[in-house]
Amino acid sequence: MDIFVNLTIAGLSTGMMYYLLSSGLSLIYGLMGVLNFAHGSVFMYGAYAGVLVFGLTGSFTFGIIAAIVVGAIVGYTMERLVISRVYGQHLAQILLTTGLMLVLNELIKIPFGSNILPAFQPEALQSSWQIGEIVIVKYRIFLIIIGLVVATILNAVMAKTKLGMTVRAGVQNPEMVQVLGINIKKVFSFVFILGSALSALGGILMAPALGAINPEIGLMYQMTGFMVVVIGGMGSLTGTLFSSLLVGLASSYTAYVYPDAATAVIVIVMIVVLLIKPSGLFGKGAE
Amino acid sequence: MQQIKTVAPSVRKSLMNNWMLQIIIVVILAVIPFITGRPTQNMLILIFCMSVFAMSYDILLGYTGVISFGHAMFFGIGAYGISIYLANAKATMGNILLATLIALAVSMIISVFIGFLSLRVKNTYYAMITLAFAQVGVILAEKARHITNGYDGMTFRVSSVLMNKMLFYYIALGFLVLSFIFMWKFTTSPTGRVLVAIRENEQRAKFIGFNTLRYKIISTVVAGAMASLAGSMYAIHMRFVSTSVLGVAKTIDALLATVIGGMGNLYGAILGTGIVNFAGEYLSKLAKVHPIFERWYIIFGLLYILIVLFAPQGVIGLIKKITNKIAAKSVKR
Amino acid sequence: MPDKVILKVKEMETYIGQYHILQGINLEVHEGYVTVLIGRNGAGKTTTLRSIIGLTPPSKGSVEFNGEMIHGLPPYAIARKGMALVPEDQGIFSQLTVEENFKIAMYKEDKQTLDRKDWILDIFPDLKPKLKLKAGSLSGGQKQMLSISRALVNNSKLLLIDEPSKGLAPIMVETLANAIKQIKDHTTVVLVEQNFWLASEVGERYYIIDDGQTVQEGVMADLIQDKVLQKRYLGIGTKE
Numbered sequence: 062m063d064i065f066v067n068l069t070i071a072g073l074s075t076g077m078m079y080y081l082l083s084s085g086l087s088l089i090y091g092l093m094g095v096l097n098f099a100h101g102s103v104f105m106y107g108a109y110a111g112v113l114v115f116g117l118t119g120s121f122t123f124g125i126i127a128a129i130v131v132g133a134i135v136g137y138t139m140e141r142l143v144i145s146r147v148y149g150q151h152l153a154q155i156l157l158t159t160g161l162m163l164v165l166n167e168l169i170k171i172p173f174g175s176n177i178l179p180a181f182q183p184e185a186l187q188s189s190w191q192i193g194e195i196v197i198v199k200y201r202i203f204l205i206i207i208g209l210v211v212a213t214i215l216n217a218v219m220a221k222t223k224l225g226m227t228v229r230a231g232v233q234n235p236e237m238v239q240v241l242g243i244n245i246k247k248v249f250s251f252v253f254i255l256g257s258a259l260s261a262l263g264g265i266l267m268a269p270a271l272g273a274i275n276p277e278i279g280l281m282y283q284m285t286g287f288m289v290v291v292i293g294g295m296g297s298l299t300g301t302l303f304s305s306l307l308v309g310l311a312s313s314y315t316a317y318v319y320p321d322a323a324t325a326v327i328v329i330v331m332i333v334v335l336l337i338k339p340s341g342l343f344g345k346g347a348e
Numbered sequence: 349m350q351q352i353k354t355v356a357p358s359v360r361k362s363l364m365n366n367w368m369l370q371i372i373i374v375v376i377l378a379v380i381p382f383i384t385g386r387p388t389q390n391m392l393i394l395i396f397c398m399s400v401f402a403m404s405y406d407i408l409l410g411y412t413g414v415i416s417f418g419h420a421m422f423f424g425i426g427a428y429g430i431s432i433y434l435a436n437a438k439a440t441m442g443n444i445l446l447a448t449l450i451a452l453a454v455s456m457i458i459s460v461f462i463g464f465l466s467l468r469v470k471n472t473y474y475a476m477i478t479l480a481f482a483q484v485g486v487i488l489a490e491k492a493r494h495i496t497n498g499y500d501g502m503t504f505r506v507s508s509v510l511m512n513k514m515l516f517y518y519i520a521l522g523f524l525v526l527s528f529i530f531m532w533k534f535t536t537s538p539t540g541r542v543l544v545a546i547r548e549n550e551q552r553a554k555f556i557g558f559n560t561l562r563y564k565i566i567s568t569v570v571a572g573a574m575a576s577l578a579g580s581m582y583a584i585h586m587r588f589v590s591t592s593v594l595g596v597a598k599t600i601d602a603l604l605a606t607v608i609g610g611m612g613n614l615y616g617a618i619l620g621t622g623i624v625n626f627a628g629e630y631l632s633k634l635a636k637v638h639p640i641f642e643r644w645y646i647i648f649g650l651l652y653i654l655i656v657l658f659a660p661q662g663v664i665g666l667i668k669k670i671t672n673k674i675a676a677k678s679v680k681r
Numbered sequence: 682m683p684d685k686v687i688l689k690v691k692e693m694e695t696y697i698g699q700y701h702i703l704q705g706i707n708l709e710v711h712e713g714y715v716t717v718l719i720g721r722n723g724a725g726k727t728t729t730l731r732s733i734i735g736l737t738p739p740s741k742g743s744v745e746f747n748g749e750m751i752h753g754l755p756p757y758a759i760a761r762k763g764m765a766l767v768p769e770d771q772g773i774f775s776q777l778t779v780e781e782n783f784k785i786a787m788y789k790e791d792k793q794t795l796d797r798k799d800w801i802l803d804i805f806p807d808l809k810p811k812l813k814l815k816a817g818s819l820s821g822g823q824k825q826m827l828s829i830s831r832a833l834v835n836n837s838k839l840l841l842i843d844e845p846s847k848g849l850a851p852i853m854v855e856t857l858a859n860a861i862k863q864i865k866d867h868t869t870v871v872l873v874e875q876n877f878w879l880a881s882e883v884g885e886r887y888y889i890i891d892d893g894q895t896v897q898e899g900v901m902a903d904l905i906q907d908k909v910l911q912k913r914y915l916g917i918g919t920k921e
Contacts, residue, residue: 096472146657155415155475156607156656163600163649171643226785230774236736237772241786242760242835280596284483287476321491328484331477332465339469549698 063194068313074201074270076309077208081263082282083289083301084215085256091232091296092252094151098158099139100260101283102165105276107132107261108268109169112180115265121183125265132261133254135165140253145246162280169276177275180268204266211259212302219298228252232296288331293341300343374525381517389517390585395625396520397582398601400527402609402617404574405602410612411535412567413547414471417599418462418478421485422455422572424594426579429454431589432495435504444507448580452573459572463565471550471564482596489591501590510584523581524618527574531614534570543567544612604652610662619663624648684711687839687869688733693742693752695732702728703739704893708871710839715861715870717884717901719877719915725893726873727769730841733871734766735759747838761788765832769843769873771824775817779808779827782816786831794834801830804860822853829860839869846876858882877915881905889914 086100107128115124139161147153186200219225227248231238239245267282268274285308293304311330312323334342381389401423408414429451430444437443458481466477490498510516534540545553546560554560583589592598601624602617609620631644655662688710695703703725710716718726731737733744735756744752751759760766774782787794802809805826811819816827825845832840842861846854854876861870861883874880880887880901887904889897891914904910 090472094472096475098475143653143657151472152409152413152415153656153660155472156603157653159415159600159603160649160653160656164646164653167643167646167649171640223784226777226781229776230785233774233776234772236756237768237774238785239756240734240736240760240766240768240772241831242757242788243785244755244757284479288480291473291476321487324487325484328480331480335465335469335477 063196064317066195067197068317069310070197070201070205072310072313073306074204074208074309075313076306077204077212078263078267078270079282079285079289079309080208080302080305081211081259081266083286083293083305084298085252085259086283086286087290087293087295087297087301088228088232088252089256090290092228092235093148093249095144095148095154096151096158097144097256098155098283099161099165100158100256100286101279101281102162103132103135103257103279104260104264104267104282104286105169105274105279106135106165107264108180108274108278109173109178109264110261111265112178112268112274115181115183125262128261128265129258132264133258135261136253136257137250139257140250144253145249148249166276166279173276175276177273179273180271182269200269204270207266211262212298215259215298224248224251285327288327291341292331292334294344295341297341297343300341304342374521377521378518381514386513389513391625391629393513393517393520393585394582395621396524397578397585398605398625399524399618399621400578400581401575402602402605402621403527403531403614404571404578405599406606406611406614406617407531407535407543407567407571407574409603409606410614410616411540411547412543412564414467414564414568415475415603416478416568416571417475417596418480418482418485419571419575419602420594420596420598421478421482422459422575423579423582423598424485424489424589424591425455425458426451426576426581427583427589427593428489428496428579429576430580430583431502431504434506435502439505439507441507441509444510444584448577451580452576455572455576456569459568460565463568464561467564467568468561474568479596482594482599485594486591489594496589496591499591501588501592503588506584506587516585520581520585523577527577528614528618531570531574535614539563539566604648606662607652608648608655608662610664611660613664616662616664623663684713686710687712687747688871689743689745690729690733691743691745693729693732693739693744695728695737695739697728697737702737702893703732705895706732706742706890706893707895708888710869710871711886712838712869713865714885715865715872715883716886716888717880718871718873718888718890719875719880720890721914721916722875724890726890727843728893729890730766730843730871730873733759734764734841736766763836763838765835765837765840767825767828767832767840767842767845769847771828773816773819773824773828775815777816778813779816779819780812782827782831783834786834788835793836797836798830798834801833804863805830822849822856825849825853825857826860829864833864833868837868839871840864841871841873843873844875845872846874846879854879877911 082100082104086097089095089097089100110131111124111128114127115121118124143157143161144154147157182200186203189199190197219229227238227243231245231248235245238248271278289304289308290301292308293300308327308330311326315326316323338344377392380392405416405419408416408419426448429447433443433447433450462478462481463474466473489496496502510519535543542553542558542563546558546563550560579593582593605620605624606617607620608623609618610616628644631641631647634641634644659666661668686709688708690706690708693703693706694701706725706729708716718729720726728737732739735751735754739752742752743750746759746762746764749762751762774785777785783798784790807823808826808830811823816824819827829842829845845857849857858879861872864870865883872880872884874884881904884901887899887901888895889910897910897914
């Protein structure tokens with residue numbers, strides 16, 4: 062029983078981090094049709110920025126803020142400088158975002174090298190609670206809470222604000238949004254900034270759970286992110302949340318029984334979903 | 349069946365139909381072993397193998413318009429097919445051939461599966477799903493340590509005939525030429541033309557009545573098969589295989605080579621492979637001069653982005669532009 | 682009193698990909714009237730509307746709206762100048778509620794706009810009880826009403842409507858005709874319509890588009906009389 066609870070908490074907390082990473086991926090693809098291969102790099106930049114600032118200032122809050130700011134800046138720069146030139150050209154988009162990924166992944170090595178950088182949990186969250194047999198790691202609970210808060214805010218923004226409304230409308234029919242007098246390019250920039258900031262937030266929050274970071278975590282988590290959005294359905298935030306938690310839990314349980322199979326299990330889930338409902342669990346029917 | 353007329357890239361017409369130029373290049377390559385040392389020969393053999401890999405990637409990227417991040421998986425299957433078989437069996441020519449064919453069959457089966465799974469959704473899905481499969485491939489190879497020796501890699505023996513590097517140079521050159529001819533025939537065949545039509549406008553190709561999914565899967569199978577053969581040749585050359593042959597980085601090498609060289613004409617892939625390998629070698633030597641050159645990959649990354657944005661025909665396209673200008677000038681005179 | 686020309690299209694040409702769809706469109710739309718664009722399937726009527734609002738920007742020619750040259754502007758900027766489009770597929774956001782479909786269209790949520798929304802809902806009373814429902818749950822006719830209502834909510838000077846009768850039951854088409862008659866007192870309408878009954882019921886002026894060119898124009902009442910012209914360009918009467 063205690064093991065089950067611990068695995069569930071670990072799975073949910075990892076799942077929440079997948080959500081932070083994937084929600085941007087899903088929104089950017091859903092709205093603009095851009096499959097952003099540099100999204101994981103932003104996650105990694107968030108982790109580096111956060112760990113660095115946390116180390117310098119001793120404040121984890123500052124670390125989080127730094128990660129969000131860096132993520133937003135990197136995302137905005139990529140969108141304005143490169144990606145906005147090729148809206149509508151899917152092949153060129155993937156080629157270019159891949160190029161951005163390569164450059165970003167190499168650039169980070171100039172100051173930091175390719176070795177690992179240790180990442181610590183903030184002191185207040187280092188300990189754990191013990192309830193009978195069950196040991197609950199505070200940091201894991203912290204991650205789940207943050208994830209829930211972000212998911213709630215994000216859903217509220219999407220449901221209640223005009224901007225959110227525009228994004229939802231744009232996912233379905235970007236042309237019509239323009240005809241209604243809305244400059245969709247501004248909406249694109251906004252979503253890119255939002256998605257990148259969320260990804261970077263995921264990066265800094267994930268770092269202490271990993272214990273150490275390196276430039277490779279970007280591509281590694283991006284791959285999981287892709288599988289999450291394929292399973293959940295592109296463009297659906299609800300689907301992304303559900304799928305993130307599903308993937309988090311599945312890999313957590315599998316990792317306990319047979320660690321080597323954790324990734325394989327996600328892939329198998331993805332294959333099954335693709336065979337049964339190619340547009341994803343919460344995806345729109347036919348495209 | 350309705351014939352689709354495709355607008356052949358102008359690059360193809362002039363440069364490519366020039367068989368003289370091609371024969372001259374092959375003759376030069378055939379003479380090189382007599383005038384250069386062992387390191388250059390080895391480098392060229394490597395480039396020959398990787399060129400076939402890059403050309404097979406071009407079939408996907410340049411001719412069909414889909415991007416794979418798991419193409420190295422097929423290369424790796426070809427390489428591991430040889431290495432695992434020869435580590436456990438006698439290194440006779442028959443066994444080598446058998447191993448190559450087994451790997452080829454496995455690659456083709458897997459490429460049909462992945463193609464069916466992802467391409468029926470959307471072309472962009474192919475990129476994501478191949479990435480996932482590639483990762484599983486790496487993990488499998490890592491975990492099967494007792495067979496593959498993981499990241500540290502495995503060495504094995506090949507038959508003594510193939511140890512003769514001078515001879516193997518010509519085998520590799522022949523492999524490159526034959527692969528080129530095969531893929532050239534494939535891309536100019538009716539099937540190849542349908543692929544280009546799909547790349548240009550899939551809706552229209554569908555509308556005319558082509559089962560585009562089937563054609564795209566054919567494309568992935570041919571590309572997968574050629575990549576597998578390239579991997580087998582690579583393994584025979586190196587007599588060493590590690591999990592790096594399966595990784596995303598290997599695929600990205602082919603992507604860089606194809607885009608920098610110029611996609612959609614096979615030549616670009618060969619030229620690009622040459623550029624990436626020689627420039628990479630040169631730049632990494634410069635790392636001794638200044639540590640900034642350790643990050644030479646950034647230069648490739650930036651070059652690649654600029655090419656995608658401003659010169660989508662790649663270096664081949666640029667050469668073509670320049671020769672056209674010169675030709676135009678001489679006509680004026 | 683001379684009419685004011687609110688939209689003037691001169692020698693407009695548009696390519697879609699490699700296809701030369703529009704090869705010379707000339708239009709003069711007078712303020713306060715319903716101008717109908719008619720012509721065969723594939724003649725270029727829809728592309729004409731899309732080119733005017735900038736979705737398929739014209740490569741040649743000029744579009745003057747309310748005294749301003751607008752060709753080359755992005756669609757959102759053209760829309761902001763007071764033009765609205767009701768596209769052929771209605772362009773309803775089915776994942777949003779009916780209310781949200783209105784909201785997203787509103788430039789301002791001031792009293793004027795909200796009053797106008799009430800006025801629109803009086804024209805289309807069917808929509809009133811559906812405001813909180815997902816737009817995807819509406820019937821085909823209700824979607825058409827929503828699309829037209831949404832286009833009216835900003836007091837646009839010009840309303841482009843693309844084949845509103847498509848796929849609607851005859852009784853719905855009648856409702857639509859009544860609605861357009863009420864709307865035209867407030868805004869100028871350009872209507873693409875294949876349904877000759879609807880076109881003649883609400884149209885005051887007409888243009889015939891054939892093979893991407895405007896070939897004939899005039900007063901609707903004349904066209905209704907002119908069976909030869911109808912047969913030549915619209916194929917009407919060939920079946921009987």
